[in-house]
Structure formats: structure tokens, C-alpha cells
Amino acid sequence: MAIDHLDGRLIVLLAREPRIGVLEASRRLGVARGTVQARLDRLQSNGVIRGFGPDVDPAALGYPVTAFATLEIKQGQGADVRAHLATVPEVLELHTTTGHGDMLCRLVARSNADLQRVIDRVVGFDGIVRASTAIVMENPVPLRIIPLVEQAAEDSVRG
């Protein structure tokens, strides 16, 4: 299940230069094309690589404002709230968590003013008791996976 060093190099290479194909990857990694092909197949059926979907920037779509909302849910209303939030396009992801809140969701909006509309829509639902929102100002570390992949590959060598 864990990845080895070659898997790690392959993933990192693909993450850095997604446009290269199997053939070019095999050249860069110094292995046979069939090997890369087999590794990729395995990584994908493993679920390590879920896919190669386009990485879309919400800001470029006209949604430059990101926020995180912590929600407190009325007992037993969890499923309803989840279903409700899933219908809001501006809700990019939703987690249920331990801790003071019950759920944490990532929101985007067209502006700070528009964020109010989004929050109203999110919170305007019976099962939600309270919401606390944190607006994102900067994003010093954008969502990344490479360092983790490298560490996982290292660990497999040692372990």
C-alpha cells in the first residue's frame, strides 16, 4: 500500500510537470516505459492517485474571497445540514469535526459583501445553531502534496 521511492519520484514529477506523458516520464526517471505505465496503473487502482482533474482557481472564476466557517449543529440534524450544504456551490468542502464546532466548511465568494450572502444561505437552515466565520487573508502555503509524498517515499525506504 505504501509507495516506494520510484513511485514517489513519479508522483512528484507528474505534480511538477503534469503535461508530460508516460514516455517522457520514463525518460526522466531512467526506467522503461512499461514500468512507468505499470506504476501509474497501480497507483491509480490503489487510490493513491485519484485522477488528473483540472486544478481550477476559484479566484480566476470570479470568487477571490475564501473563508472557513465553523458550524454548530442541532442534535440529530447532521444529515439534513450536510445535504443542505451540498447544494450550495460556494461550499467547496465540508468536514465534520471534533472540537467546539461540529462542522467546518470552506467557502468562496465574489467579494466580502457577497460573502454575507453566501453565509446567509449556508446558515439559513434550521439545523444550524451558530456559525463562526474566518476570512482568509493570505494563503502562505497553498494546498500541496509533494512534501508529503516525498516523506512517504522516504519512509518506505527505511521501513
Added chain:
Amino acid sequence: MAIDHLDGRLIVLLAREPRIGVLEASRRLGVARGTVQARLDRLQSNGVIRGFGPDVDPAALGYPVTAFATLEIKQGQGADVRAHLATVPEVLELHTTTGHGDMLCRLVARSNADLQRVIDRVVGFDGIVRASTAIVMENPVPLRIIPLVEQAAEDSVRG
């Protein structure tokens, strides 16, 4: 800057079936290949599509535990803390926010026990005053972009 309906359909198509090429996409969308190619080029130089990096599942890498940590930072230590957190592979993203905390980061770990190690490493830095962690139990809405793309495409028609 905004996307039109064809752009929207193209992005959604690519998100749903990333393996298809330009040619197949043009067939599905009922437009000429050159059109798809031109749209893709534009979307990428626009920054709407950042790339097609592999979508790696941390759980499949051996990091099934996800958590969000809210950090409180000592005045003037922001830059140092950012640099510190960037060196921790388990920190998948970092935001500076308004609200009670100063920063919000997403963490992964090999287990709940391992999460303690990660948090210690994150918090074990001079500039961090306090950290409050919420462990993710469920992820009812995984990170998604399609609904937002569809809405953006719709808006462009009306607007």
C-alpha cells in the same frame, strides 16, 4: 476573465473524465478540435486552470487522519511561523485569517497518536502562542469545484 458556457462545459467534462484528450473533448462538446485547444490554452493562461496535477489521496499514502488547527501567533512572528510551517510535510495548507485565531492549517497524520507528534512539531515553535485542533471525522463534501464552475458559467450567460 469570466468563463462562458462552453468553458464551463469543458471544465466540467475534464473534471469528470480527466483522461480524455482534446480530440475526444471536442467530439463530446460538439465543437471543432481547434476550438477546444484554443479554449484550453486561454483557460490556462488566464489562470482559471492552474494545471492537471495528480490528485493524491493522503489516506492512501498512509495518512488517514486529517485535522484543522487554529493557531494564535505572537505579534510580529508571522513570517517566521509561516516559514516554519512550510517545512512540515504534514501541513498541507496554511491560511492567515481574520477572527479569533490568526492562522488556520490543514494537517494530516498516520494515526491519532501520530497527530500528536505532528501537532507538537507544528506548535513547537516560538512564535506560536496557542493552538486549537479539530480532528476531521467525516468528509461529506470532498473538495469540489464543479458546482462553482457551473454557476460561474451560468452567471456569464445572464450577466
Added chain:
DNA sequence: GTTGCGGGTGAACAATCTGACCAGTCATGC
């Protein structure tokens, strides 16, 4: 009116890549 421009179409081209094979080699574990 017509000119220019941006965008889409359909077609062509060589170059490249893909998916699928194969036989052979090597290290591992039983």
C-alpha cells in the same frame, strides 16, 4: 456600407505517443 478583428470551422501535415504485446533477465521467497 465596408473594413478590420476575434473567434470558430474543417482540413491537412508530420511527429509523437499510446496501449498492447513479447521474450528475456533478475532478485525474491518457498
Added chain:
DNA sequence: GCATGACTGGTCAGATTGTTCACCCGCAAC
């Protein structure tokens, strides 16, 4: 010793890519 799995280096036909044509259309400006 021998089966197994993984990698290599090679071939094959078929499909796709990047690129460049000429042409058409709607639209705005002159």
C-alpha cells in the same frame, strides 16, 4: 531448484497532438 513478480528493451498498428492553412461569420468602428 523453481515459481513469482517486476523490470527491460523491443515491436506493432492506431490514435492523438501541435501546428498551420484558408474560409466563414458576427460585430463594432469608421
